[in-house]
Amino acid sequence: MSTLYDKIWQNHVVSEGQDASAPSLIFVDRHLVHEVSSPQAFESLWSAKRIVRRPDCTLATADHNVPTTPRAESVTTEHYVRDPISRAQVTALEKNMRRSKIPYYGLGDERQGIVHVIGGEQGFILPGAVCVCGDSHTSTLGAFGALAFGIGTSEVEHVLATQTLRVRKSLNMRVTVDGELGLGVTSKDVILHIIGTIGTAGGTGFVIEYAGSVVRGLSMEARMTMCNMSIEAGARAGLVAPDDVTVSYLRNRPLAPDGNHWDQGVEFWRSLKTDEHAKFDREVFIKAEDILPTVTWGTSPQDSVPISGSVPDPSSFKTPQRREAAEKSLKYMGLTPGxxxxxxxxxxxxxxxxxxxxxxxxxxxxxxxxxxxxxxxxxxxxxxxxxxxxxxxxxxxxxxxxxxxxxxxxxxxxxxxxxxxxxxxxxxxxxxxxxxxxxxxxxxxxxxxxxxxxxxxxxxxxxxxxxxxxxxxxxxxxxxxxxxxxxGPQSLPPMLFGETAIQPDELSDEAPSSQEPLFRQIRQFVSVKGVGVPIHMENVDTDKLLPAKFLKTITRTGLGDSLFYRLRVDEVTGQKSDFILNREPFDKAKILVCTGSNFGCGSSREHAVWALKDFGISCVIAQSFGDIFFNNCNQNGLLLVTLPADVCVQLADYAATGAEIDIDLEKEQVTCMKSGLVVPFHTNGTTRRRLLRGTDDIEDTLAEADKISAYEKMRRERWSWLELDITRTRRRAAGGSLEW
CATH class of the missing domain: 3.30.499.10 (Aconitase, domain 3)
Incomplete structure (x- = not known):
């Protein structure tokens, strides 16, 4: 008996991992690209003299930092995007799309928009598919019964070069919401209630399937809202089994299959469901009657209460970490209990x-x-x-x-x-x-x-x-x-997908260039010895590690000074604070010891890892880590060590003395040089070998090119509707007038 996630996973395995805990190589059906997480991926790809393996499986748009002010009919990046760094990112995207031949919905295209919105409304994402994007909220598209999740920039490069990813299989979790929603309660309230119930780390290590009468009764767009925020519960992805609602929504979408391919696809999609007696690693049951219109009060999505409620008292929380986090949140939010x-x-x-x-x-x-x-x-x-x-x-x-x-x-x-x-x-x-x-x-x-x-x-x-x-x-x-x-109809009328403007920018085929050395040369980790910096926080998210305003860059370097920026710098005066990373000897720390759990939760941005590396941090020790952050660190030669809470506290107390710590990956042990304390740790065998060798994942994957080709042949024969000629489909949507 299998879950929906199990079935999708098994359908996409190109080669199994060496053991149960090792990553498998899976095929990626759909890849979405935007301007923030892709420049460095393409720079590395071109530097290695590689090409995009399957441009037909990728779709790109500019969304994160484009202005939203009125646009002229003939809008160009040069004149419309005033901020020079934002303009550089969008320009790099345009050039990379032209060189790679990846379809691109630019600023002059009526279909341009948020990447997770256009992926669904264009019919690019289909049930049973694997979809990735360099953005954590790719989980949105799990509403179609797809396995959709965010990846880091190094993984973006991996998909571009191989159309595959090396991923560890997640655990299965099901959240069932049954009953009847009350007046004014929407899917946004439902997902906020779920996150408030299980916490921001409640889904870490899991893929969540949403089920129950409430979920079945939701529209596709409401389901997308729920799946969108799965990442805020720590999950790798969220999904809903496809049904008549899904099929109705996808019908006549520009990039959805048509003719016999549509009929074949629908027949297959209707078979995608969890078997009746399939086992989940965790089950959560929610009563619809318990959900009220909901609002957050703090600085985490789990900090929520019904709108009819009050700001909670931090003393009401059970753990010291949660009480301390609540106190900090209320101070930041300018609110008082009650x-x-x-x-x-x-x-x-x-x-x-x-x-x-x-x-x-x-x-x-x-x-x-x-x-x-x-x-x-x-x-x-x-x-x-x-x-x-x-x-x-x-x-x-x-x-x-x-x-x-x-x-x-x-x-x-x-x-x-x-x-x-x-x-x-x-x-x-x-x-x-x-x-x-x-x-x-x-x-x-x-x-x-x-x-x-x-x-x-x-x-x-x-x-x-x-x-x-x-x-x-x-x-x-x-x-x-x-x-x-x-x-009104759930589906947008097909006529609104009609003729669109050709991207007006005249783009050269040259790739953006930089003097940055090939990043794959610094992916190795063997050992590190140095000062450790203690951090006493729960749920250290990627926004805390590196605020979003520092994402506007097309290189991987120069981000160290911005690590924990809001804690290190007074944003009014510009003066450095007394935060521990600003104090000697911790301003030269090579190891970070966090006593809390869920370190690196939140966004998929690899920039947070680059900031740690640029600062000089080579290893992070914590109770647990965000799933995407974990993969990003492995891709960058930054070792993550998972240890029990009491051991993390013990190591943090030692680190606070300023004495050196030695971490040896070959021996898999942490040694406190001054006290002599030795703590063993375990690293997945595949990850350990890759870090010790410093090998490029892409090189290893390309060594299995024959397996990828064999999978693609099987895919064409078995799931032919996934083979998409976007050029043909674009012309069909535009009445034959759109040129490539």
């Missing part, structure tokens, strides 16, 4: 992001305004914006008149992009500004330096915009508003 959530005033409202920027999200938000009537206006003290997830969503919303409703109420209506979710463009919060946001992360500084984020659903975001504070949307509108929000 404060009613509905009394918290907001400065800004953001409706958008890969979590809640699809047409259904905008319909739900607009339905609240419609119910309130034409007099409904954004509160005078609030700046509110709506950012559609793609150009297609924007056109659909305008065809339905949703933009008129938003504009009339005082919302700013924007172009497609990631926008304020990550704050890489001018859409940001100011210091201590408070935002009701439909995005996915409320980390410190996520939406702007010292900005304060409360995660909410689109309906709750509108309620906050109109009242000027966090508000229970059920109190200002009746049941009719939520019924209206589901009106």
């Amino acid at each position: 404060t009613p959530m509905e009394s918290i005033v907001v400065d800004k409202v953001f409706i958008g992001s890969c979590t809640n920027s699809r047409i259904e999200d905008l319909r739900n938000a607009a339905a609240i305004l419609t119910t309130l009537g034409p007099e409904a206006k954004v509160s005078p003290n609030v700046a509110a914006m709506v950012v559609p997830g793609s150009g297609v969503v924007k056109r659909q919303a305008e065809a339905e008149g949703l933009d008129v409703l938003f504009r009339r109420a005082g919302f700013d209506w924007r172009e497609a992009g990631c926008s304020m979710c990550i704050g890489l463009n001018p859409d940001q919060l100011g210091p201590e500004e408070r935002c009701a946001s439909t995005s996915n992360r409320n980390f410190e500084g996520r939406q702007g330096d010292k900005g304060r984020t409360h995660l909410v659903s689109p309906a709750m975001a509108v309620a906050a915009a109109v009242t000027g504070k966090l508000t229970d949307v059920r109190k200002i509108v009746g049941a009719a508003a939520f019924q209206k929000g589901s009106d």
